[in-house]
Amino acid sequence: MELGWLLWGTAVLLLLHVLMELSPSVNFALRIGFYCVLCLVASGLAAAACLLVNGGRTVKNMRIIRAVVRTFKYFFGVRFEVKGLENFKVEGPAIIVSNHQSILDMMGLMEVLPDNCVQVGKKELMYTGTVGLITYLGGVIFINRKSTSSAKMVMSEVAKTMVAENVKVWVYPEGTRNCTGDLLPFKKGAFHIAVQAQVPVIPVVYSSFTTFYNPKTKLFTSGKIKVEILPPIETKGLTSDDVTDLTDRCFNTMRETLFRLSGRPSEAKDSS
Ligand SMILES: CCCCCCCCCCCCCCC(=O)SCCNC(=O)CCNC(=O)[C@H](O)C(C)(C)COP(=O)(O)OP(=O)(O)OC[C@H]1O[C@@H](n2cnc3c(N)ncnc32)[C@H](O)[C@@H]1OP(=O)(O)O
Numbered sequence: 350m351e352l353g354w355l356l357w358g359t360a361v362l363l364l365l366h367v368l369m370e371l372s373p374s375v376n377f378a379l380r381i382g383f384y385c386v387l388c389l390v391a392s393g394l395a396a397a398a399c400l401l402v403n404g405g406r407t408v409k410n411m412r413i414i415r416a417v418v419r420t421f422k423y424f425f426g427v428r429f430e431v432k433g434l435e436n437f438k439v440e441g442p443a444i445i446v447s448n449h450q451s452i453l454d455m456m457g458l459m460e461v462l463p464d465n466c467v468q469v470g471k472k473e474l475m476y477t478g479t480v481g482l483i484t485y486l487g488g489v490i491f492i493n494r495k496s497t498s499s500a501k502m503v504m505s506e507v508a509k510t511m512v513a514e515n516v517k518v519w520v521y522p523e524g525t526r527n528c529t530g531d532l533l534p535f536k537k538g539a540f541h542i543a544v545q546a547q548v549p550v551i552p553v554v555y556s557s558f559t560t561f562y563n564p565k566t567k568l569f570t571s572g573k574i575k576v577e578i579l580p581p582i583e584t585k586g587l588t589s590d591d592v593t594d595l596t597d598r599c600f601n602t603m604r605e606t607l608f609r610l611s612g613r614p615s616e617a618k619d620s621s
C-alpha cells in the first residue's frame with residue numbers, strides 16, 4: 350500500500366518535471382502558484398506567531414514576518430546583492446520609496462526592511478485570506494485607490510502618526526506593479542507625506558527582474574536581484590510647492606540607478 354503511494358507520488362513529480370521542462374507556461378504557473386500557496390501558508394503560521402508574541406496589530410510583528418519571508422528566496426533560487434544599508438540609519442522617521450515590479454517584491458522588501466517600518470498597501474490586500482490577516486497584523490496602512498480624497502486623508506494622517514510613533518513608512522510611488530524594466534510616473538502621495546512630516550525620503554531601487562521573471566513571456570527561473578539603498582533626501586524647510594520638484598528629483602535618481610543596476614544604458618525622462 351505505502352509502496353503504491355510512493356510510486357504514484359514519484360510518477361506525479363516526474364510528470365510535473367517533464368511538463369515544466371516542455372512548457373514555459375506550465376513552469377510559470379506552477380512556480381507562481383507555489384509562491385501564492387507559500388505566502389498563504391506562511392502568513393497563517395506567521396499570524397499565529399504574531400498573535401502569541403505580540404497579541405495584535407503592531408509594527409513589532411514585522412520582525413516575525415520579515416524572518417519568515419526571508420526564507421522564501423531559497424525556494425525560488427533568488428539571490429540578493431544589497432548595497433547602502435547604512436542609509437537606513439537616519440534618526441527618527443522617514444519615507445522609503447521603491448520600485449514595484451511584482452508580487453515577488455515581498456521577498457526584496459523583507460530582505461532589507463528596517464525595524465519599525467510599515468508599508469502603504471491597497472485595501473484589496475485585506476481580502477486575500479491569511480495574507481490579508483498578516484498585512485493587517487503587521488500594521489500595513491490600507492488605502493482606497495479608487496477614492497483620491499480618502500487616500501489623501503489616510504496619507505495625511507500617516508504624516509502625523511509616523512512622527513508621533515517614530516516609524517518609517519514604505520511607499521511604492523508607482524502605485525501599481527510594473528515589470529517593464531522602467532519606472533512608471535510617480536504619484537505624489539509619498540512626497541506630500543515627507544514634506545508634511547518634514548522627514549527625509551530614502552529611495553530604494555531593485556534591479557529589473559526581466560532577465561529571470563517576465564509574466565508576458567511566462568519566464569520564471571532563478572536569478573539575482575541587485576538592491577541599492579540611496580542616501581536620504583532631506584525635506585526640512587520644504588513646502589507643498591516643492592513636492593513636484595522633490596518627486597522629479599527622486600524619480601530621476603531612481604531611474605538612473607535602476608538602469609545602472611540592470612545594465613541598461615541611461616536616458617533622460619520626465620516623471621510626468
Ligand atoms: C508571509 C508573508 C506574506 C506577505 C506579507 C507582506 C507584508 C507586507 C505587505 C506590503 C504590501 C505592499 C503593497 C503594495 C501596494 O499595494 S502598491 C499600491 C498602493 N500604494 C499606492 O498607491 C501608493 C502610491 N500612491 C499615491 O501616493 C497616490 O498619490 C495616492 C495618495 C494613492 C492618491 O492617488 P490618486 O487617487 O491616483 O491621485 P493622484 O496621485 O493623482 O493625486 C491627486 C492630487 O492629490 C495630490 N496629493 C496626493 N497625496 C496628497 C497628500 N497626502 N496631501 C496632499 N495632496 C496630495 C497630488 O499631488 C495630486 O495633485 P496635483 O496633480 O499634484 O495637483
Ligand SMILES: CCCCCCCC/C=C\CCCCCCCC(=O)OC[C@@H](O)COP(=O)(O)O
Binds near residue numbers: 388451455
Ligand atoms: C479567502 C480569500 C482567499 C484569497 C486568496 C488570494 C490568493 C493570494 C495569495 C497570495 C498572493 C501573495 C501576495 C503577496 C502580497 C503582495 C503585495 C503586492 O504586491 O500587491 C500588489 C499591489 O501592490 C499592487 O497591485 P496592482 O499591481 O495594482 O494589482
